[in-house]
Amino acid sequence: xxxxxxxxxxxxxxxxxxxxxxxxxxxxxxxxxxxxxxxxxxxxxxxxxxxxxxxxxxxxxxxxxxxxxxxxxxxxxxxxxxxxxxxxxxxxxxxxxxxxxxxxxxxxxxxxxxxxxxxxxxxxxxxxxxxxxxxxxxxxxxxxxxxxxxxxxx
Amino acid sequence: xxxxxxxxxxxxxxxxxxxxxxxxxxxxxxxxxxxxxxxxxxxxxxxxxxxxxxxxxxxxxxxxxxxxxxxxxxxxxxxxxxxxxxxxxxxxxxxxxxxxxxxxxxxxxxxxxxxxxxxxxxxxxxxxxxxxxxxxxxxxxxxxxxxxxxxxxx
DNA sequence: ACAACAATGCGCATCGGCGTACCGAGAGAA
DNA sequence: TTCTCTCGGTACGCCGATGCGCATTGTTGT
Numbered sequence: 001x002x003x004x005x006x007x008x009x010x011x012x013x014x015x016x017x018x019x020x021x022x023x024x025x026x027x028x029x030x031x032x033x034x035x036x037x038x039x040x041x042x043x044x045x046x047x048x049x050x051x052x053x054x055x056x057x058x059x060x061x062x063x064x065x066x067x068x069x070x071x072x073x074x075x076x077x078x079x080x081x082x083x084x085x086x087x088x089x090x091x092x093x094x095x096x097x098x099x100x101x102x103x104x105x106x107x108x109x110x111x112x113x114x115x116x117x118x119x120x121x122x123x124x125x126x127x128x129x130x131x132x133x134x135x136x137x138x139x140x141x142x143x144x145x146x147x148x149x150x151x152x153x154x
Numbered sequence: 155x156x157x158x159x160x161x162x163x164x165x166x167x168x169x170x171x172x173x174x175x176x177x178x179x180x181x182x183x184x185x186x187x188x189x190x191x192x193x194x195x196x197x198x199x200x201x202x203x204x205x206x207x208x209x210x211x212x213x214x215x216x217x218x219x220x221x222x223x224x225x226x227x228x229x230x231x232x233x234x235x236x237x238x239x240x241x242x243x244x245x246x247x248x249x250x251x252x253x254x255x256x257x258x259x260x261x262x263x264x265x266x267x268x269x270x271x272x273x274x275x276x277x278x279x280x281x282x283x284x285x286x287x288x289x290x291x292x293x294x295x296x297x298x299x300x301x302x303x304x305x306x307x308x
Numbered sequence: 309a310c311a312a313c314a315a316t317g318c319g320c321a322t323c324g325g326c327g328t329a330c331c332g333a334g335a336g337a338a
Numbered sequence: 339t340t341c342t343c344t345c346g347g348t349a350c351g352c353c354g355a356t357g358c359g360c361a362t363t364g365t366t367g368t
Contacts, residue, residue: 013212020174021208023325037346039327052211054175058167058306059206065306070224070254070263087300094307100224104294109224113306140258146241152212152219152267153248177354191317193356 008033010154012041013050017151020054065113067120067141073108073127074136082133089130095123162187164308166195167204171305174208219267221274221295227262227281228290236287243285249277 005013011031015022024035024042031038045051060068075082083101090099090110098111114120120139128134159167165185169176178189178196185192199205214222229236237255244253244264252265268274274293282288 013210013217016210017212018209019207020210024327025325034347035325036327036348040345043327048216050213050216052213053173054208054210055172055305056167056170056174056208057206058171058308059204060306062202062204063167063306063308068254070256091301094304096301096304097306098303099299099301100222100296101298101300102224102294103297104292108300109294109296111303138258140256140263142254142263143257144255145253146255146262147245147250147253149252150248150250151209152214152217152251154212154217178356179354188318189354190319190356190358194316197356 013154064115067114069112070140071110072138075107075133076135086131167308218269221268223266224294225264226292229261229287230289240285
């Protein structure tokens with residue numbers, strides 16, 4: 001069954017995705033509804049599983065993570081145990097914020113943050129050293145976030 | 155001046171990054187503090203600019219964005235007007251969630267979501283058609299999120 | 309060592325926002 | 339028309355956020 005959303009629902013999702021610290025009254029003003037109606041619709045959206053969670057976005061720079069990388073990794077083998085070992089290692093490294101299994105040239109893309117070049121060098125060494133199946137590692141550093149993460153185009 | 159954080163502050167940041175819907179009392183239980191002390195520390199963290207904002211994470215699948223891509227783009231020229239035009243176009247396309255200017259082989263990396271293959275084909279066409287300076291476009295589809303976005307390792 | 313001050317945690321009081329119950333308006337079917 | 343279903347608004351009780359005063363601890367200077 002396909003989920004149908006009214007324009008009001010989509011407005012609420014946009015508003016809440018952008019800023020979840022608003023009070024219901026403020027949210028109501030934004031989307032053009034009373035606080036209680038807003039609350040009801042938002043609750044319904046949560047119950048239907050459209051909202052995965054609420055969280056704070058921390059300031060990467062302020063916290064000293066000056067560098068950000070997208071690392072492409074290819075493995076020598078796509079056999080199950082090799083992938084399994086790689087993925088478990090990835091999940092255990094906190095500097096790796098994200099990991100995607102890819103279709104295309106590379107097998108994986110990782111998003112990584114580091115405090116400085118030294119930390120990156122160490123992480124890089126750790127990646128290649130710890131994981132036996134690695135065939136190729138291409139690191140690409142982000143120079144500037146042209147468009148910082150924007151929410152889903154609801 | 156370097157910002158110094160106590161272990162308590164880091165605990166609060168971790169907790170709030172993971173889930174900002176908790177009450178102060180709950181947050182206090184998590185980090186081992188009273189609600190009022192928690193509130194004061196959190197307020198201080200906000201005032202010092204360590205928290206960029208609060209937001210809801212929407213469920214990509216539920217909202218019908220079945221596909222996710224990382225697109226690498228190279229331009230024929232790195233001249234300022236070309237970059238400028240490209241970046242403005244990127245910012246105007248809502249399906250492009252993120253855009254980074256990169257050091258390395260490719261000039262840009264885009265993160266893109268699409269409802270289906272058709273929508274992706276159209277977006278792809280739009281990208282290459284609209285932007286005169288494009289030399290190369292490599293699309294990589296994410297098959298599986300091995301590690302979904304985890305917060306900064308505070 | 310001790311005094312003074314800063315830092316920080318806790319408890320309490322107050323006030324505002326959340327969540328619910330109820331009411332009314334509008335649309336659609338019989 | 340009238341019944342009903344949906345949905346938004348209003349009213350209100352209660353919980354949680356927020357600010358304050360006090361206590362305790364740690365640090366610094368003499």
